[in-house]
Every structure is written in C-alpha cells, then in structure tokens.
Amino acid sequence: MERESMEFDVLIVGAGPAGLASAIRLKQLNAELNVCVVEKGSEVGAHILSGAIFEPRALDELLPEWRTMEAPIRTPVSEDEIYLLKANGATRMPNALVPKTMHNQGNFVISLGNLCRWLAEQAEGLGVEIYPGFAAAEIVVDEGVVKGVITGDMGVGQDGQPKDSHMPGMALHAKYTVFAEGCRGHLGKQLIQQFALDEGKSPQHYGLGIKEIWQVPADQHQPGKVVHTAGWPLAENGASGGGFLYHADDGQVVVGLITDLNYQNPYLSPFEEFQRYKTHPVIAKTLQGGERVSYGARAITKGGFNSLPKMHFPGGLLVGCDAGTLNFAKIKGSHTAMKSGMLAAETIAKALTEQPQGGEALADYWQRFANSWLFDELYQSRNFGPALHKYGSVLGGAFNYLDQNWFKGRMPLTLKDKGQDHESLLPIQQSEMIEYPKPDGKLSFDRLSSVFLSSTHHEEDQPCHLRLADPAIPTEVNLVQYAEPAQRYCPAGVYEIVGEGEEARLQINAANCVHCKTCDIKDPSQNITWVTPEGGGGPNYPNM
Structure with missing residues (x-):
C-alpha cells in the first residue's frame, strides 16, 4: 500500500507527561529540531487518567517559572490521612508510623489530563508539532533499527475491507523515536519482546486503577485533603491494593481503588470491589449527597526498579510508564515519567549533535538515568511493592516503615516478586464464589452507566481492536477453568459469555473499551492482545 510519509528529527508516541x-x-536544548508528537486520543488529555497527587520536582526543572504561567496546579495538599479499613471500622495510622514516601507535604491535588493539556500548549509554543487523533499502529524497523511508526488506517470495516471513507495511515519517519504510550503500551510491549529488553529482570507487575469524580456538598469538601x-x-x-480520596478544587473530590492484578480468585471483580469501597463510612461520609460526574479506569505499571527493562534500543527509547518508572511507594508516576522523558531528550539531543554510528547511539541513556535523582528514588523504593505482596498490608507496611524511615530505602536486601500477574489465578474448584450487592444508584452503580460517564466512543464499523489468538480458548479453557474472568476483571463490560x-x-463489546489494558495483562491464557483502534476512539475524559 502506498502511504504518505513525513520526516522528523524526533518522533514521540504519546502526549502524556513523559x-x-x-x-x-528537546526544543529547549535545540530550537531547530523538528519534533513531532502523535496522540491516539481525540485531543491531548482525552486518555489521561491518574489520581492524582502531583510532586512538582521534575516540572521545577523543566519549566521553573510554572507558578507564574497559569499552570493548572492550584490545590496544595493540606493534610494526609491513612487508614487501615475493616468491614466494620477503621484504624487511622499515626503519621509518625507512615512510610515517609506516603507523606505529601509540598505536593498538589491536580487533574493530570489538564496538566497535559497545558504542557501541550507550552510544547506547541516552542514549535513542537502535536497531532491528536493519530494512533501509532505499527513500528517501522529497517535492518534492526527503529525508524518511526505507521499510523492506523481510517475507514476500514469490520470485515477488514476499505470503506468509502478509507484513508491509509501515514508513515512517520524519524532519526530517533521515543515511545511514551503509558502503561502496557502496545508498541512498547512489542519492542520489549523484539529487543529482549526485559531479559534478566523481575516480571513486570500491574494494578487496575478505577476512579470517579464527584461534586460534593460544600460542608463535606476540604480542599487539599488526601x-x-x-x-x-x-x-x-x-487481594491487595488500596483506595484513595482526594479533595480537589471547585467542590470536587476524586475517589478510586487500585486492585493489584496478582489476585488469585477468578470470581473477584475490581469494579464491584470499588463499588463496595465507596460504601465504607470513611469514604461515604464525603460522597453522600454528592453527584458522580465522571468515571474511568486505567492499568498501572507498578513493578518498580526491579522490573525496569533496558530502555534504549537501536533507534529509540522507552520512557514513563511504557518502561515502568512509576514509584509505587509514593503512588505517583507523573514526576518520574517527566524526568525519564527529559533524560531521553538530553540523550537524543547529544546523539543528534555527535551523530554516533551503530545501534548503540542512545546507550548512554542508562548512565544519565543512573546519575539522576530518578534512579535514586526508584532504587530506594525497590522493596515497597514486593514487601506488601509477600507479607500483606500490616507486616508489609511495617517492613516498609523500617525500610523507608530508618534505612532510607537502603536496607541491605532486595525483595523480588516472582511470577506474572496472569499466572496467579486459581481454578474455580479452588476458589470461593463472591456475591456482590446490587448497586444502590447513590454510592454504587453498574458498569454501563459508569462507562457512559467516560464519554467513550468508537466507530462501530471497524475491526475489533481486542484480538483473540484462538477464538476457542475463552469457552474451552477460560470458562471451564476460571469461569471466564474477563467478564469480571474488565471495568467496562466489554466481555460477556452469552x-x-x-x-x-x-461476546466482545469493543465499543465499551476504555483502553485500560487489563485484559491484555490479566487474561490467564494470554489470548487477548489489545491493539489500537481508529485514532480518536476511546474515552474522552474532561479532567481526569
């Protein structure tokens, strides 16, 4: 197929913080560089979902004057509360016994989507070309070197045949390509496999974050409370994981639950667990009488330091959550993602100036990474997730308190998680069925009304972007052994056994997909592969 092509100095896949x-x-270092960013969402920020408590450390380095530039960062954290919940009560943890990584003094409650919209304005002001609605569908590799990407075709029917509206994707070529797709990026996943970037590393681990925004009564709102x-x-x-409730500005709070995807019971539903979570008195007292205004879900890369892949390969770099730079000990990844992207820019700017030969032109990325505060932060938090998984919330929390507060993250041992998240499910014969309460329409809701609030839209007549390697496996293997858990782990009602x-x-209801990537991660047979739908499809989050 003949395709139009464009040439750039640097191509960046994904308009997230990284x-x-x-x-x-890149433009700060060399204003003459031709830099392009492609984004699969309908606009910058449309697919961005995060808690989010924002640590401004990387932004202070990138744009030191941001406080005078009308950045959408207006609500400083005013107080921290941490609870160990039980069904019939809660114990508040004294701040003195909380790992220091969980303290949020100096941080802000923000909408990461709105921050990315603002960052895009700053980038365009420097001359960066940003193209939303263009999904990077394929990697261009020539003689073992990544040369760019091909964007997805538009106007292809479910039968795979071109429609009257057909437009072939474009070939975007670049001297160097930065992959910043976020957690479980589908091209990043291919690059890790193709170049064996995770060889010798601990398996990557994931969580599913489900989040809502609520407008609450004024007397229940405390701006900056976390x-x-x-x-x-x-x-x-x-199962393991944790919940959060952040008081933002304008009378809104964000509430969410992160479920670690190494859970064992195939009957568990992260969506239903979140609905239950909101009914706990500690949470419900803030939400009661309020109105739910937005809903979304996204997988989280949480393996941390031990799971970081090699991040450079011939022709490009992996950054942010595509590489897994989130600091789970802080429950934050925006500042680390930004720093990884900045280090990538510095590495590429040097390579473009010096024009090194061969496939290792970007090899000094790791040295820059190792010399940065990003390395130190992730290294010092390397035991946090494994400790919780190995010892549980109470004993694991005690371990992390000692490791972070007494040893400053340098305890002379390294705990590691073994096994993949998709391998953890037990057969139904070894599992107890879970009966979840029906939604009350006040604090708890069903999937379809929730997906409606995500403003998700896909062109109906297009190839399914949730690919089954073997169409027989869901019923012949997953249904028999695990009661087909896709019906429950998907937070958007995409998968149904009929x-x-x-x-x-x-039955795959692909139009419901909010692009969380949980199916690609948790399917016990690894039979589902998430690929990009037509550009612009998916959720349209206003301020998540």
Missing part, C-alpha cells in the same frame, strides 16, 4: 516533557526539553486506605474490601477476598453449554461464546 512524551510532552521530552518534547519540551486520604489513602488499605485493607477492606480487597483484603476480605484475599449462551450456555455448547452454545456458549465470548
């Missing part, structure tokens, strides 16, 4: 920070830093929780409801069903017995089949 990609935009990289673009801005609440984190552990324990119930997940612990009741043998029919019974020999007539049973998996």
